[in-house]
Amino acid sequence: MSTEIELKLQLSPKAARQLAKHPLLANIPAQRQHLLNTYFDTPKLELHKRRVAVRFRKKGWQWLCTVKSAEPASGGLAMRSEWETQATPGTFDFSHVDNAEFRSFLEARIDQLEPVFTTDFKRQIWHVPFGESLIELAIDRGWIESRGKRLPLCEIELELISGKVDDIFWLTRQLQGDHHLLPAIASKAERGYNLFLDTPLHPFKAKPPAVHADQTPVEAFRCIALNCLEHFQRNEQGLLTSKDPEFVHQARVALRRLRSAIKLFAPVLPSEFVTIYxxxxxxxxxxxxxxxxxxVFLEETLPPIVTAFPNDKDIKRLRKSAQRKAQSARKAVIALLAVDEYPRLLLEFTAAVYTVGQTLPIPLADFARQQIARHARKARKLAIRHAELTPSERHNMRIAFKKLRYTLEFCFxxxxxxxxxxxxxxxxxxxDILGKINDYVTAEEILSITPGNNNHEVVTAWIRSRHSLAIAQLPEILKPWFKQHIH
Incomplete structure (x- = not known):
């Protein structure tokens, strides 16, 4: 078994042609290959569910059988286990898989394996000595095909042959220049399965990070930060092409979790990392x-008011004005994703996370308990005074509870x-209740900057009444928390 460490980047066909002429590649002979790959699975897609890919590859006159794990990529960087051997097409032999349990899983399904999709592309390869490493740089251009449907394929793969992961990122910085190189989150196999299943674009929710007790706080942070980055990248296409507000919600949650993780682990991270990111x-x-x-204002706050006052012309005008504001806000997000700095940020941040060094040597459980105690104290000081808090203080209380929950979620x-x-x-x-309270505060702020705000008495009264009701629920929900201690 080998471990494949590769960085995958998307680019346009024009950028691919230009990149092939880059000065770094000028004196290195390029190899050219035509690669035809067929991926197999069972009728129930058991390999896909286990995040495994099995393929036959035609490479010139040679046929290879490859088995890969399919861990998700973050910032375009993926680390996968891979087993590959010469083979006869259509004849499955997994004796080269040195993981006994995994090999038994595959062998028990040999008779069920059938083709699912193909990838057909031309590849240019350079073996680039860079820094202390040897890196294989490949430009792939072609397509993915399944059930008569095709997806274009144009991407770069930088695979570490020997040396340090850092050098992959340093080489990418040199190549990026004026080219718009975007980290690719989905492997060819994932895109092939999506084409086979005709998978619709849908919002991606956060998954628990793979943190375990044996990790140091910095190792745990690395898992969490990359988990948050994947969460964001999985919603990126929806931000650009879908009107579903859940993509905005999930992308916002992803960045909020990421920024919270940086603050939470700041005591054990290098100061320059925290300062920069x-x-x-x-x-x-x-x-x-x-x-x-x-x-939120359009989808949650306003609908019950519209239902209660269906013929109110001021409310109808308010909704149209809010819709225009929402469209403008979405365009602002799309514009930020289109700037050249965005793909650079993804790469730079991923590189920094992978290479961040150890600082304070402390067990993860001890660090987590310290953070829980610190945020619990902050939350308690404010919660005791909940009845007299100003809106800004109540907001601070919400943030303190959020950090407390994130600490538990991240570390345990x-x-x-x-x-x-x-x-x-x-x-x-x-x-949940503090979020509702915050939504009502935000709704009043929205009303104050919306044209015709002098005619929004009905809406303002509705929001304030719901705001008061939500605040009145706080004592009952706080009561059990005051009695609970876990640190």
């Missing part, structure tokens, strides 16, 4: 927040004890 995502995060605020996502689970549920209920 602590504020880097703020512009995009603020734009997503603005778009989300308008979506897959190993919450029964006591921690009850605590997490209580925090989630608190977040």
């Amino acid at each position: 602590g504020q880097t995502w703020q512009t995009l995060g603020s734009a997503l927040g603005e778009a989300r605020n308008w979506d 996502a897959k190993s919450l004890s029964k006591k921690q689970t009850h605590y997490f549920v209580t925090l989630t209920r608190l977040q």
Whole structure:
């Protein structure tokens, strides 16, 4: 078995032609290959469910059988286990797979394997000595085909043959220049399965990061940051092409989790990393927040008011004005994703996360307990005074509870004890009610900047009444939290 470490980037056919003439590649002979690949699975797609790819590849006159794991990529970088051997097309032999349990899984399904999709592309390859490493750079151009449907394929793969992961990113920085190279989150196999299944574009929700107790805080942060980055990238296409407001919501949640993770782990991260990346995502995060605020106002706050006063012309005008504002806010997000700095940021941040060094040597569990205690103290100081808090103080209380919940979610996502689970549920209920309170505050702010705000008395009264009701629910939800202690 080998471990494949590769960075995958998308680009236009024009950029691919230009990149092939880059000075870094000028004195390196290029190899040219025509690669035809057929991917196989069972009728129930059992390999796909296990995130495994099995393919036959025709490479010149040679046939190869390849088995790959399919861990998700972040910032375009993927690390996969790979087994490859010469083979006769259509004859499956998994004896080269040195993982006994995995090999048994595959062998038990040999008779069920059938073709699912093909990839057909021409590849140019350069073996580039760079820094302390040897890196294979490949430009692939062709298509993915399944059930008579095709997707164009144009991408770069940089695979580490020997040396350090850092050098892949340094080489990419040199290649990027004026080219719009965008980290690719989906492998060829994933896109092939999506084509086979005719998978519609849908919002992607956060998955628990693969954090475990044996990791250091910095290793845990790396898992969490890359998890957040994948969460964001999986919603990127929806931000650009879909009107579904859930894409904005999920993208905003992804960046909010990412920025929270940087703040949470700041005590154990290098100060220069925190200085550079602590504020880097703020512009995009603020734009997503603005778009989300308008979506919430239109999708959640306004509908019950429209239902209660269906013939109110001022409310109808308000809705049309809010729709225009929401469209403008969405365009602002799209514009930020279109600037050249955005793909550079993805690459730079991914590189920084992969290469961030260890600082404070402390067990993850100890670090998590310290953070939980710190945020619990902040939340408690404000919660005790909940009845007299100003809107800004109540907002600070919401943030304190959010950080408390994120600490639990990040550090103990897959190993919450029964006591921690009850605590997490209580925090989630608190977040829900505090989120509603914040939405009503935001709704009033929206009204204040919306044309004709002097005619919105009915809407303002409705929002304020719901705001008061939500605040009145706080004591009952806070009561069980005051009794709970997990640190």
